Amino acid sequence: MSRQISAGVLTFALAAPGLVLIVATAFMLAGLPFGADPLWAVEPLTLAEAAALRDNGEVVRLIDTGSDVNATSAVRADVFSDHALQMTPLEAAVAGERADMVELLFDQGARPDATQWTRLMCFASSVEADDVRALLEPRRPDGASESCDGVAIGW
């Protein structure tokens, strides 16, 4: 093998991977003025999806920008089941067994009605999410039952 070719191949082998990263970064930077930002492309979420996906920041941002913390919204397929669901943020947080999110939603004004509270409590009991139960307990609305007989969870 000629010395030139052998050394050239070796030099290329050493340089190429780093060069690929440099070129890719340059392309990424070049796209920024045109609104293309592949590294920080943000998928829009509904409030319920943000609650399901432990996105506390997005939950607060959506509420700050006018979303109703007690309204139902879509949760895309594959988050909880293989089909899309309509849920309140609180239901999504309990379904995700995220006590931190449940607490945040209560702080942000979430108030379950009696039927919803029972459903949430029954689900939390069924998955033994004691931290979630402890948050729901003191916020029991009037008329809410603790009996889970015949209660359909719905997700």
Add this chain to the structure above:
Amino acid sequence: MTLASRQVQFAACAAAVVLALGVGHDLLHMPLQVSDSLSLILDAAISPSAWSDFRAHLSEVAYFRPMRFVTIKVVADLSDGNYALGYRLFHAALVLVFVVLFVRALQVRDRVMLAATPLALTVFLGIHTFLGTVKEIYPTNHFLQIAVLALLALNLTQSKGGLLVDVGLWLTFAFAALTLESGLLVWVVIVAAWMTGMPGASRRSVAGATLLVAAYALIRFGMFNTGLPTIEERSTGYLLGTLSPEQVRARFGDDLTFFHMYNVVSSALSVLFSEPRSGVWAFVRAIRGDQVAPRHFIQIGASLFATGLIAAYVISRLKAGIRWPQTLADRHVIIFAIVLAANASISYVYTKDEIMSVAGAFYALPVFGAAVYFLRGWWERPHSWVATMAVCLLFVAGSSVWAVRAAGVHHVLRSLAFVQRNDWTRLEREWRRDGNWERYSGSQPLIQSLRRQAVATRVVNPYFEPRWMERVFDINY
């Protein structure tokens, strides 16, 4: 300098700027970190002047970092109330300076050196200690500041020297030493550079810097009696887990010699082999927990390649009868070894990847020198197909895993941006619990404004990241 060498230098610098801007772009998306930085921003906002901050932090217990608070105050003042943007821009600018200083220290002069530059840059950005300089905005990342100052000192020692350079070195040392304890490493850099014969490191610069070290010790321990950090400061990694200060006491009793030795050795090994991470043998733990992921092999494989290059270079030079540094690469090897030893030594109380960020930054220097040395050897002597292909495979594999590690910086920063933004939503609850809410009751409008800005920052939810990313790229230890 010829036109060709200028073009080569420009190309190397352009490559560095591109990668630095990529990281800087991430930093501009990062919400400020809450737990370690919010109270500092609030204090800076109400502080009357940088000088009063300097004086107020001269006599802290265990730490001596007055310039850190001056920097925070100066950036706060310069940001004119837009603190989040101000600190993020400062951080991004510092990263740019960091990478440019590194590539400048390489002194890229020809095409072979240019060819090795992408590897050097990916090692520089891909090593886990680099993450410590970018992953959090505290609100100014003092680990990054020290690493930048250490590289600045190295660049100065590589210059032609003179009185101005000496003064520059002294100022660099003084600024670093008063910013963070590991700023003392700037003195180590100056001495190591002088020992290896760097033209800009004169006997006068070493003497002056050494006098400043003595003055530092006198002021810190004699006048202000700050003492040193103890094991009570924080938890630390040990073998396969983390020990709290109480657990360290229970395990080692009053004789902490072995514990300190463990910290020093594990810190040094961490830079050379990517294990242990912050004192914890993450790979062994992953094996035991059946959680081994490709990232473990990528990190250790990359380190074995780069450290192996350095080792092969040293052996080759010694075999050639070189006993004293003759080239810049020889000098970089020795300076790195000395900085590594010193940096590991100051980690004796507890180990953290961030603390090793100076040694981590200097690691890429001898890797570059060794790569250039072996490439030149290949250009000068003919080799067989088999040997060429074998080395090619090794080089492709080695430089590829480093490129993957460097690309992973973006992934880690995205993940942390998500975590840090969420932290802001827990702020009020946690600060009320800790009593900070009342303490900063006069700063409520600023707190709410910073919180709004952090929450308004759009970050990527990890749910939408491809699953392979968390298996391939590094994570935040």
